[in-house]
Amino acid sequence: MTTTVRRTQQQRREEAEAALLAAAADLIGEEGVHSLTLARVGDRAGYSRGLVSHHFGSKGALVERLARSAQSGFVPGLEGLPPGLDRLLRLIDGYVNELGRMDASARAFLLLWAEAATTPALAAIFQERSQAFRAELCEDLVAGMREGAIRPDVVPDVTAIALLSQLRGIGMQLLSDPGQADIHQLRTQVTEVWRRALTREAGT
Structure with missing residues (x-):
């Protein structure tokens, strides 16, 4: 039956x-x-x-x-992780990896983000989305500084803008010219550059 x-x-x-x-x-x-x-x-x-x-x-x-x-929960595996350097690096690595997959939702998000530059209604939405993303990045940066894993001279707000801009910029580059980079190498390189920039290794 x-x-x-x-x-x-x-x-x-x-x-x-x-x-x-x-x-x-x-x-x-x-x-x-x-x-x-x-x-x-x-x-x-x-x-x-x-x-x-x-x-x-x-x-x-x-x-x-x-x-x-679009891009809600874009990077899997971050749920339950405490804020700090480890979560931030996992986010960077996972974000670039997901950009390499570039599904329809990610493509639409990036195209709408570009459209927001000249469309006031979309601009307000993406300002809100960007603020939320920067707040998440700042939370990791501040927590990492508090625990001593991130250099004390890092400016969280400014660094969060730089991070967000690079990640979305990579997305736009991959969208406009697919297949131009080995995603494994790219995610490894980008994550390592930020690890060195944020830790005391940058000054040694």
Whole structure:
């Protein structure tokens, strides 16, 4: 006897939204945000335009939701790690590694980030995302300084900006010219450069 597991309305809603966001990410990665329409998103996901409108209301709301959700939990394996130098280096290494995979969500995130430079609505979203990322980096830097693993003359706020800029810059470079670098070598090199820059080894 086969038992059929019935999905709840909430489960169906979540599955539909995930499929629509994935379809939007695919289309943005292929043709850019300006080519995105609710009808094309629905068609790609196998739903009607009406369902896309029902879930998100407008193209702007859909893009905003995608910008907020893309790269959420981008680097696996950091959950539960205490803040400090080790977690920071794992984040750097893992971030570059994930950029090497460059899935549709990562491509869409980087393209939307670039678009934010000339789109006020997106700019506000990415300012918020960047602030949260910098705060996470600062937490690691401050904790590392407190425990003596990071040099005391490091300026957390400034260093966090430099780190964020380099990581996203690497993403844009890989997006514009895929396959230009050996990701294993790149992640190793970038992580080692930051380890040396942040520890007392830099002054020896």
